[in-house]
Amino acid sequence: MRITDYSILFVIIMFPFFWVYSLHGTDDLMVMRLEQKYNQSIQTAVQDASQTMHQNEDPSLEASYDSVKLLKVDKDLLLNRFIETISINFGLENDLPAQQAFLTYLPALLVIDYDGFYLYRSTAYKDPSGNEAEKHLWTEKKLYVYEDDDGNLFRLTLDDYVHVYDQGTDQWIEGYRDELQFLTSIPLLQDAEGFENVRREVIVSTIQEHLASAITYHNNHVFRNGNAYQFIFPAISQEEWYNTIDDVGVMAFIQGIPVGDQYYNNYAFGSGRLVKKDVIIGAIDELTGSKYYYKSGCEFPYRPVERFNNAKEAAASGYYERTCYEGQGSF
Numbered sequence: 339m340r341i342t343d344y345s346i347l348f349v350i351i352m353f354p355f356f357w358v359y360s361l362h363g364t365d366d367l368m369v370m371r372l373e374q375k376y377n378q379s380i381q382t383a384v385q386d387a388s389q390t391m392h393q394n395e396d397p398s399l400e401a402s403y404d405s406v407k408l409l410k411v412d413k414d415l416l417l418n419r420f421i422e423t424i425s426i427n428f429g430l431e432n433d434l435p436a437q438q439a440f441l442t443y444l445p446a447l448l449v450i451d452y453d454g455f456y457l458y459r460s461t462a463y464k465d466p467s468g469n470e471a472e473k474h475l476w477t478e479k480k481l482y483v484y485e486d487d488d489g490n491l492f493r494l495t496l497d498d499y500v501h502v503y504d505q506g507t508d509q510w511i512e513g514y515r516d517e518l519q520f521l522t523s524i525p526l527l528q529d530a531e532g533f534e535n536v537r538r539e540v541i542v543s544t545i546q547e548h549l550a551s552a553i554t555y556h557n558n559h560v561f562r563n564g565n566a567y568q569f570i571f572p573a574i575s576q577e578e579w580y581n582t583i584d585d586v587g588v589m590a591f592i593q594g595i596p597v598g599d600q601y602y603n604n605y606a607f608g609s610g611r612l613v614k615k616d617v618i619i620g621a622i623d624e625l626t627g628s629k630y631y632y633k634s635g636c637e638f639p640y641r642p643v644e645r646f647n648n649a650k651e652a653a654a655s656g657y658y659e660r661t662c663y664e665g666q667g668s669f
Contacts, residue, residue, distance in 0.1 A: 369598045376602050379427035380592055384608035387420035388588040391449075391610040411451055413476050416588065417458060420447065441474050445556035445569050446549055448589040450582070453495045454479040455545055459552040460559045472559055480548055484540045490524050494537050496583060502527070516619075516642050530637070542579045546571075553591070560594075567594040572605050586610040620644035620657045631657035 391411055421437055430436040447458035461475040482494040491503035498515040504522050511521060519527045526533050550571050557569045572591060582589065587609040595602040620631045621640035630640060631652035638660060646652040649659065 369600055372597050373602060373604075375427075376592070376595065376597075377604060377606070379424065380590055380604065381606045381608070382427065383420050383423040384588045384590045384606045386423045386608070387416045388586075388608035388610045390416045390419055391451075391586050391588075411449060411456070413449060413456055413458075416449060417447070417476075420588070420590070442560060443592055443595050444474070444590065445593060446552040446591045448545065448549065448591075450496075450545070450585075450587050450589065451479065452586055453493065454481040455548075456480070457548055457552055460556045477548075480544065482537075482541045482544055484536060486524075486526055488524075490526075492526070492536075492540075494540055496541070496586065498533065498537070500527075500537075514642065514645075520641055538580050538583065541583050542576070545583075546579075549591070567601065569593050570603075572603070574605070582607055584609075618646040618649055618652045620646060620652050620655060629655075629657045630660045632660040633662065636660070636662040 421440075424440065425431050425433070425437055428440070430440065445459065449456040449458075456479055457477045458474055459477065460472055461477075462470060462472050463475065465471045484492040484494060486492070489505040491505075493501035499513065500515060500518070501510060501512040502518060502522070502524065503510050504524060506523070511518060513521075515527055515530065515533050518524075526536060553569050553571055560567065560569070570593070572593075587607055589605060589607045591605045593601070593603045617634040618631050619634055619636075619642050620629065621638065621642045622629055623640050630638070631646065631649065632638060644652075644655065646655070653659070
């Protein structure tokens, strides 16, 4: 056979493989573009939803650090904003059945509040006729709660403000950790680093536990309705979880949307950006009676007595400035 005959034979044999590879490459490109579109759409939806968390029960406190404790979370408004943005980006406007069908791919919508969290998830309920049914509903607020070995209870928050049941005195006290350490002998309140580690671990583990339960329940629900897709708890690093609980916000978990011969799985977080800001602490040096103010995060052997939104307020109240590098053991 001549060389041209071999060339023709090679093309005939290999053409089906090239053709299949070309189709697969085109499909991969389509999947990548769709995933990018979905990523952007879902991120926009959770960010839009998180902005509704800026409402406050007392409008006069909107600019105050302490306002975050009085946030009024309108979960239905938040959900409507999320669904509205999703509907626009996925082309589901004015199509209520399609919007309801989208919930099949939403095992959980998480709202991280200052002192607890809510989940929008598949839930069993009784319809008006008294029959068992299932649909997505909000849970009640789940609190961040911890109990130490001595039976002391802690209701934690996204910062170091805490409600504590003191087993020894049979009383509840509340305040910032650095203030409460002078009012009780509870060991955890005497250890700033230990308290912060426990606080973060408890909040993350509590959220993870309820999310895992929601996803498992959602799996059982969709299986009963003929969906063979297996929902899984997403792999999120501990560091990313810790960054997530630095502020109030909204987290959406989307799984199982068919994309070519694959499935779209992702999650997105939108922050309200309300908690973590510099706070000015007014404190007293009990040895001299002098009054000083400094930024939260600095450590001084003074007794905190007040908190301010800025240095001007602290100075006007008779406090003198201290900076972190001036304090022994500060950072």
